[in-house]
Amino acid sequence: ETGVTQTPRHLVMGMTNKKSLKCEQHLGHNAMYWYKQSAKKPLELMFVYNFKEQTENNSVPSRFSPECPNSSHLFLHLHTLQPEDSALYLCASSQEAVGFSPLHFGNGTRLTVT
Protein backbone atom coordinates (compact mmCIF):
# COMPACT_ATOMS: atom_id res chain seq x y z
CA GLU A 1 0.00 0.00 0.00
CA THR A 2 1.34 3.42 -0.90
CA GLY A 3 0.60 7.00 0.01
CA VAL A 4 -1.31 8.26 3.01
CA THR A 5 -4.13 6.14 4.41
CA GLN A 6 -6.77 7.42 6.80
CA THR A 7 -9.34 5.41 8.74
CA PRO A 8 -12.23 5.52 9.19
CA ARG A 9 -13.53 7.32 6.08
CA HIS A 10 -16.73 8.32 7.85
CA LEU A 11 -17.48 8.71 11.54
CA VAL A 12 -20.64 9.73 13.37
CA MET A 13 -20.28 10.33 17.07
CA GLY A 14 -22.24 11.82 19.93
CA MET A 15 -20.91 14.66 22.01
CA THR A 16 -20.07 12.35 24.90
CA ASN A 17 -18.23 9.73 22.84
CA LYS A 18 -14.52 9.14 22.58
CA LYS A 19 -13.12 8.10 19.22
CA SER A 20 -9.81 8.16 17.39
CA LEU A 21 -8.80 8.91 13.81
CA LYS A 22 -5.87 7.02 12.39
CA CYS A 23 -3.37 8.00 9.71
CA GLU A 24 -0.53 5.99 8.21
CA GLN A 25 1.97 7.08 5.59
CA HIS A 26 4.09 4.76 3.47
CA LEU A 27 6.22 7.46 1.85
CA GLY A 28 9.13 7.57 4.26
CA HIS A 29 8.31 11.17 5.15
CA ASN A 30 9.49 12.86 8.32
CA ALA A 31 6.62 15.27 8.93
CA MET A 32 2.93 14.59 9.49
CA TYR A 33 0.01 16.96 9.85
CA TRP A 34 -3.64 17.17 10.79
CA TYR A 35 -5.81 19.62 8.85
CA LYS A 36 -9.48 20.48 9.24
CA GLN A 37 -11.67 21.43 6.30
CA SER A 38 -15.04 22.97 7.08
CA ALA A 39 -17.54 23.91 4.40
CA LYS A 40 -16.63 27.07 2.46
CA LYS A 41 -13.48 27.62 4.53
CA PRO A 42 -9.78 27.24 3.76
CA LEU A 43 -7.96 24.22 5.07
CA GLU A 44 -6.95 24.91 8.66
CA LEU A 45 -3.74 23.48 10.04
CA MET A 46 -4.26 21.83 13.43
CA PHE A 47 -1.06 20.01 14.36
CA VAL A 48 2.40 19.37 12.94
CA TYR A 49 4.76 16.59 13.89
CA ASN A 50 8.36 16.56 12.69
CA PHE A 51 10.41 13.44 13.45
CA LYS A 52 7.67 12.38 15.92
CA GLU A 53 7.91 15.64 17.86
CA GLN A 54 4.98 18.04 17.91
CA THR A 55 6.18 21.32 16.49
CA GLU A 56 2.91 23.15 16.13
CA ASN A 57 -0.43 23.30 17.88
CA ASN A 58 -2.47 25.87 16.04
CA SER A 59 -4.61 26.92 19.03
CA VAL A 60 -6.63 23.74 18.81
CA PRO A 61 -9.09 23.01 21.68
CA SER A 62 -7.98 20.31 24.09
CA ARG A 63 -10.87 18.07 23.06
CA PHE A 64 -8.61 17.21 20.10
CA SER A 65 -5.53 15.29 21.21
CA PRO A 66 -2.89 14.17 18.70
CA GLU A 67 -0.49 11.28 19.10
CA CYS A 68 2.48 10.37 16.92
CA PRO A 69 4.08 7.10 18.07
CA ASN A 70 6.48 7.00 15.09
CA SER A 71 7.14 8.84 11.83
CA SER A 72 4.66 6.66 9.94
CA HIS A 73 1.62 6.85 12.21
CA LEU A 74 -0.49 9.71 13.47
CA PHE A 75 -3.64 9.63 15.55
CA LEU A 76 -6.21 12.24 16.50
CA HIS A 77 -8.08 11.38 19.68
CA LEU A 78 -11.49 12.99 20.00
CA HIS A 79 -13.57 13.49 23.14
CA THR A 80 -16.56 15.62 24.14
CA LEU A 81 -16.74 17.20 20.71
CA GLN A 82 -19.26 19.85 19.69
CA PRO A 83 -21.53 19.82 16.62
CA GLU A 84 -19.43 22.63 15.10
CA ASP A 85 -16.49 20.21 15.04
CA SER A 86 -18.23 18.35 12.22
CA ALA A 87 -15.85 18.62 9.26
CA LEU A 88 -13.48 16.74 6.99
CA TYR A 89 -10.28 15.89 8.85
CA LEU A 90 -7.29 15.44 6.61
CA CYS A 91 -3.96 13.89 7.44
CA ALA A 92 -0.92 14.81 5.37
CA SER A 93 2.78 14.07 5.27
CA SER A 94 5.81 15.71 3.71
CA GLN A 95 9.48 14.96 3.41
CA GLU A 96 10.37 17.92 5.63
CA ALA A 97 8.26 20.19 7.82
CA VAL A 98 8.85 23.22 5.65
CA GLY A 99 6.26 24.92 3.50
CA PHE A 100 7.87 24.27 0.12
CA SER A 101 7.92 20.51 0.70
CA PRO A 102 4.69 19.40 -1.04
CA LEU A 103 2.09 17.79 1.18
CA HIS A 104 0.67 14.37 0.42
CA PHE A 105 -2.84 14.11 1.76
CA GLY A 106 -4.96 11.16 2.76
CA ASN A 107 -8.58 10.97 1.64
CA GLY A 108 -9.83 12.29 4.95
CA THR A 109 -12.31 11.29 7.63
CA ARG A 110 -15.75 12.87 7.31
CA LEU A 111 -16.76 13.49 10.93
CA THR A 112 -20.30 14.25 12.03
CA VAL A 113 -20.94 15.15 15.66
CA THR A 114 -24.56 14.75 16.75
Next chain:
Amino acid sequence: DQQVKQNSPSLSVQEGRISILNCDYTNSMFDYFLWYKKYPAEGPTFLISISSIKDKNEDGRFTVFLNKSAKHLSLHIVPSQPGDSAVYFCAAPSYNQGGKLIFGQGTELSVKP
Protein backbone atom coordinates in the same frame (compact mmCIF):
# COMPACT_ATOMS: atom_id res chain seq x y z
CA ASP B 1 -7.14 38.30 8.13
CA GLN B 2 -6.98 35.98 5.17
CA GLN B 3 -3.53 36.13 3.62
CA VAL B 4 -4.33 33.95 0.60
CA LYS B 5 -7.58 34.65 -1.20
CA GLN B 6 -9.41 32.94 -4.00
CA ASN B 7 -12.29 35.24 -4.68
CA SER B 8 -14.12 33.06 -7.19
CA PRO B 9 -15.80 30.13 -5.44
CA SER B 10 -16.65 28.51 -8.76
CA LEU B 11 -15.78 28.55 -12.45
CA SER B 12 -17.44 26.82 -15.40
CA VAL B 13 -15.57 26.27 -18.67
CA GLN B 14 -16.26 24.43 -21.90
CA GLU B 15 -14.09 21.43 -22.74
CA GLY B 16 -11.12 22.40 -24.87
CA ARG B 17 -11.11 26.02 -23.74
CA ILE B 18 -8.76 27.66 -21.26
CA SER B 19 -9.48 27.65 -17.52
CA ILE B 20 -7.96 30.48 -15.50
CA LEU B 21 -8.03 30.23 -11.72
CA ASN B 22 -6.93 33.24 -9.74
CA CYS B 23 -5.32 33.72 -6.36
CA ASP B 24 -4.31 36.88 -4.50
CA TYR B 25 -2.09 37.22 -1.47
CA THR B 26 -1.43 40.02 0.98
CA ASN B 27 1.89 39.08 2.55
CA SER B 28 4.78 40.40 0.45
CA MET B 29 7.12 38.01 2.29
CA PHE B 30 5.57 35.01 0.55
CA ASP B 31 8.11 33.66 -1.92
CA TYR B 32 6.79 30.26 -2.90
CA PHE B 33 3.35 29.18 -4.02
CA LEU B 34 1.68 25.84 -4.57
CA TRP B 35 -1.52 24.70 -6.25
CA TYR B 36 -3.45 21.66 -5.06
CA LYS B 37 -6.35 19.90 -6.74
CA LYS B 38 -9.08 18.11 -4.81
CA TYR B 39 -11.68 15.67 -6.14
CA PRO B 40 -14.77 14.90 -4.03
CA ALA B 41 -14.15 12.21 -1.40
CA GLU B 42 -10.39 12.45 -1.90
CA GLY B 43 -7.63 14.45 -0.27
CA PRO B 44 -5.94 17.33 -2.11
CA THR B 45 -3.06 16.42 -4.42
CA PHE B 46 -0.12 18.64 -5.26
CA LEU B 47 -0.34 20.02 -8.78
CA ILE B 48 2.31 22.64 -9.49
CA SER B 49 4.40 25.23 -7.69
CA ILE B 50 6.29 28.41 -8.44
CA SER B 51 9.11 30.26 -6.74
CA SER B 52 9.14 34.04 -6.61
CA ILE B 53 12.35 34.12 -8.64
CA LYS B 54 10.23 33.05 -11.61
CA ASP B 55 7.14 34.56 -13.16
CA LYS B 56 6.00 31.42 -14.94
CA ASN B 57 6.18 27.68 -14.45
CA GLU B 58 4.76 25.20 -16.91
CA ASP B 59 3.96 21.50 -16.58
CA GLY B 60 2.07 20.02 -19.49
CA ARG B 61 -1.38 21.58 -19.72
CA PHE B 62 -0.85 23.48 -16.47
CA THR B 63 0.93 26.83 -16.22
CA VAL B 64 1.18 29.05 -13.19
CA PHE B 65 1.90 32.75 -13.59
CA LEU B 66 3.12 34.98 -10.78
CA ASN B 67 2.81 38.75 -10.72
CA LYS B 68 4.71 39.84 -7.62
CA SER B 69 3.95 43.54 -7.93
CA ALA B 70 0.23 42.77 -7.98
CA LYS B 71 0.56 39.96 -5.41
CA HIS B 72 -1.39 37.79 -7.77
CA LEU B 73 -0.98 34.36 -9.25
CA SER B 74 -3.05 32.40 -11.69
CA LEU B 75 -3.29 28.81 -12.82
CA HIS B 76 -4.00 28.25 -16.50
CA ILE B 77 -5.26 24.91 -17.77
CA VAL B 78 -5.30 24.51 -21.51
CA PRO B 79 -6.99 22.70 -23.05
CA SER B 80 -9.44 22.00 -20.22
CA GLN B 81 -10.78 18.47 -19.90
CA PRO B 82 -13.80 17.12 -17.99
CA GLY B 83 -11.39 15.24 -15.72
CA ASP B 84 -10.03 18.60 -14.56
CA SER B 85 -13.32 19.27 -12.75
CA ALA B 86 -12.27 19.61 -9.11
CA VAL B 87 -11.64 22.17 -6.39
CA TYR B 88 -8.33 24.00 -6.79
CA PHE B 89 -6.52 25.51 -3.80
CA CYS B 90 -3.60 27.88 -3.90
CA ALA B 91 -1.28 27.97 -0.90
CA ALA B 92 1.84 29.71 0.33
CA PRO B 93 4.23 28.92 3.20
CA SER B 94 4.33 31.62 5.82
CA TYR B 95 7.85 31.77 7.22
CA ASN B 96 6.89 34.10 10.04
CA GLN B 97 4.39 31.43 11.13
CA GLY B 98 6.86 28.57 11.23
CA GLY B 99 6.60 27.84 7.52
CA LYS B 100 3.07 26.54 7.74
CA LEU B 101 1.06 26.51 4.54
CA ILE B 102 -1.66 29.12 4.26
CA PHE B 103 -4.44 27.96 1.95
CA GLY B 104 -7.02 29.89 -0.02
CA GLN B 105 -10.69 28.96 0.16
CA GLY B 106 -10.59 27.06 -3.11
CA THR B 107 -12.26 27.47 -6.50
CA GLU B 108 -14.51 24.73 -7.83
CA LEU B 109 -13.84 24.20 -11.54
CA SER B 110 -16.45 22.52 -13.71
CA VAL B 111 -15.43 21.58 -17.25
CA LYS B 112 -18.46 20.86 -19.42
CA PRO B 113 -18.18 18.37 -22.32
